[in-house]
Amino acid sequence: MADAQDPGQNSGWCRMEPTIASAARDVADLADVKGQSGVKRALEIAAAGGHSLLLVGPPGSGKSMLAQRFAGLMPEMSHEEALQSAAIQSLSGRFRMENWGCRPTCAPHHSASAVALVGGDSPPRPGEISLAHHGVLFLGEFPEFSRAALEALREPLETGTITIARAARRSEFPARFQLIAAMNPCPCGYLGSAAHRCQCSLEQINRYRSRLSGPLMDRIDLHVEVPNLPAQDLLSAPAGESTVVIRARCLQARALAMARQGKANQALVGQEIDQFATLDAACTQFLRTAAERLGWSSRCTHRTLKIARTIADLAHSESITLAHAAEAMQYRHTTAPARG
Amino acid sequence: MRTVLENIQMSLSLVQSRALLGLEAAPVTVEVHLANGLPSFTLVGLADVEVKEARERVRCAIQNAGLEFPTNKRITVNLAPADLPKDSGRLDLPIALGILAASGQVDGTRLAEYEFAGELSLSGHLRPVRGALAMALTLLGAPSGIKLVLPPGTAEEAALVPGVAVYCAQHLLDVVRHFAPAGV
Numbered sequence: 448m449a450d451a452q453d454p455g456q457n458s459g460w461c462r463m464e465p466t467i468a469s470a471a472r473d474v475a476d477l478a479d480v481k482g483q484s485g486v487k488r489a490l491e492i493a494a495a496g497g498h499s500l501l502l503v504g505p506p507g508s509g510k511s512m513l514a515q516r517f518a519g520l521m522p523e524m525s526h527e528e529a530l531q532s533a534a535i536q537s538l539s540g541r542f543r544m545e546n547w548g549c550r551p552t553c554a555p556h557h558s559a560s561a562v563a564l565v566g567g568d569s570p571p572r573p574g575e576i577s578l579a580h581h582g583v584l585f586l587g588e589f590p591e592f593s594r595a596a597l598e599a600l601r602e603p604l605e606t607g608t609i610t611i612a613r614a615a616r617r618s619e620f621p622a623r624f625q626l627i628a629a630m631n632p633c634p635c636g637y638l639g640s641a642a643h644r645c646q647c648s649l650e651q652i653n654r655y656r657s658r659l660s661g662p663l664m665d666r667i668d669l670h671v672e673v674p675n676l677p678a679q680d681l682l683s684a685p686a687g688e689s690t691v692v693i694r695a696r697c698l699q700a701r702a703l704a705m706a707r708q709g710k711a712n713q714a715l716v717g718q719e720i721d722q723f724a725t726l727d728a729a730c731t732q733f734l735r736t737a738a739e740r741l742g743w744s745s746r747c748t749h750r751t752l753k754i755a756r757t758i759a760d761l762a763h764s765e766s767i768t769l770a771h772a773a774e775a776m777q778y779r780h781t782t783a784p785a786r787g
Numbered sequence: 788m789r790t791v792l793e794n795i796q797m798s799l800s801l802v803q804s805r806a807l808l809g810l811e812a813a814p815v816t817v818e819v820h821l822a823n824g825l826p827s828f829t830l831v832g833l834a835d836v837e838v839k840e841a842r843e844r845v846r847c848a849i850q851n852a853g854l855e856f857p858t859n860k861r862i863t864v865n866l867a868p869a870d871l872p873k874d875s876g877r878l879d880l881p882i883a884l885g886i887l888a889a890s891g892q893v894d895g896t897r898l899a900e901y902e903f904a905g906e907l908s909l910s911g912h913l914r915p916v917r918g919a920l921a922m923a924l925t926l927l928g929a930p931s932g933i934k935l936v937l938p939p940g941t942a943e944e945a946a947l948v949p950g951v952a953v954y955c956a957q958h959l960l961d962v963v964r965h966f967a968p969a970g971v
Contacts, residue, residue, distance in 0.1 A: 458957075459956055459960070460954065460955070460962070460964070462952070462954055462955075463946035463954065465949060530924065530948065533947065534920035534924055535810070537917060537918055538807065538809075538810065538917060539917065544943060544944070547947065569872075570808060570809070570874060571808075573809075615872070616809075616872070618811070621810075
């Protein structure tokens with residue numbers, strides 16, 4: 448037997464030693480995106496506090512470009528996180544050694560079914576939200592996703608896990624992803640644009656926006672408008688801040704939050720919000736008025752508080768001031784569901 | 788080798804492997820029994836289509852590797868537990884080793900402290916399987932000194948988990964040579 452034409456005389460058997468490649472990766476830089484300082488600020492807040500983000504803007508304004516550069520702002524993965532992420536990727540055969548420790552950005556097409564998005568099948572397989580565990584889930588053309596697929600996101604957005612129950616088996620997958628969604632303001636895309644006239648009727652706009660349910664919109668922390676950049680600004684504007692600079696600020700803010708409460712601001716629940724996101728009298732009065740006028744749910748109010756906490760962290764401030772609360776508030780009201 | 792085969796008394800062998808259930812890797816015992824009777828090759832234990840097809844891959848791989856496939860025996864392969872669904876080609880290698888152990892071509896007693904997973908090509912080369920990290924992470928949770936034997940490509944993944952002993956084998960013959968019975 449040993450004399451037969453052996454492939455690789457005994458060299459085929461070996462003990463594996465862990466080989467972790469940590470090659471420098473080429474990540475797209477935020478400096479590529481010119482202007483849009485308001486949106487970049489929102490990305491910075493989202494990365495610092497782990498908040499989900501909705502970008503609303505006309506076609507070609509750079510929503511996808513911004514979203515694809517978002518993962519670069521997030522902190523390095525810990526060994527534990529990298530293992531979890533790699534284990535899920537490996538389940539669907541997508542893991543590559545060179546991607547070890549690299550935060551994944553999953554960008555499924557809007558034709559994705561609910562099962563493709565959250566997982567399913569028998570035996571259960573992880574969906575895109577689990578593959579984006581500890582990374583970014585980018586959903587472009589947000590309202591074009593099927594209603595079932597979008598509504599399936601609601602529970603995992605809150606809990607960070609998804610339990611798939613089938614007749615014979617049930618499986619639980621982790622799904623702590625950061626959602627970045629992008630959409631146009633109306634079906635033609637040019638509502639509110641200075642350069643183009645919007646062709647849509649009020650009814651069309653209402654129908655388009657009503658594809659996104661209130662409960663889902665309520666769960667997205669930051670709503671930001673991405674305006675179209677005038678041509679002269681695009682051609683003459685200097686390159687913006689690079690990913691490295693913004694990331695350093697995000698990491699500092701995150702470190703503050705970790706030192707204070709041991710988790711990102713977005714993950715604060717129940718009493719922790721009262722304990723760590725304390726407001727002075729003026730702030731409380733301001734937020735109460737805002738919540739009443741805008742008809743916020745209690746979840747929405749809590750989310751605003753968490754965003755204000757992140758903004759205060761970015762400013763290295765111990766307490767939340769009126770300016771922080773006011774900035775947090777403006778990220779909540781840009782996309783009223785539908786106007787009648 | 789032939790003479791050893793003729794003298795062998797034991798015709799039952801057990802090989803450990805794992806099936807994937809989400810992120811859990813549930814243990815699976817591959818039991819192989821060689822009996823006298825009409826020659827056949829039966830595979831039971833809630834096996835999916837790709838596991839049933841393992842019969843053809845295993846037969847060809849054993850023969851092409853220059854080993855002996857017991858064509859004159861009634862071969863029964865049981866994948867226990869019986870109610871756990873098994874899919875993918877990961878059980879090819881354990882089934883092949885079970886047959887070789889039951890026919891005395893590898894030392895069955897030494898297989899006990901290892902777990903195997905790998906798809907076989909008809910030539911006997913091992914092909915990568917998915918979910919190796921889930922296997923290694925499960926082993927990490929229950930430290931028992933179990934070692935993993937995996938195909939190239941898959942073994943590198945599993946080795947990322949610290950504290951789990953992982954071996955990589957390129958070919959069925961590499962595994963057989965490592966577990967060769969004493970005195971052969």
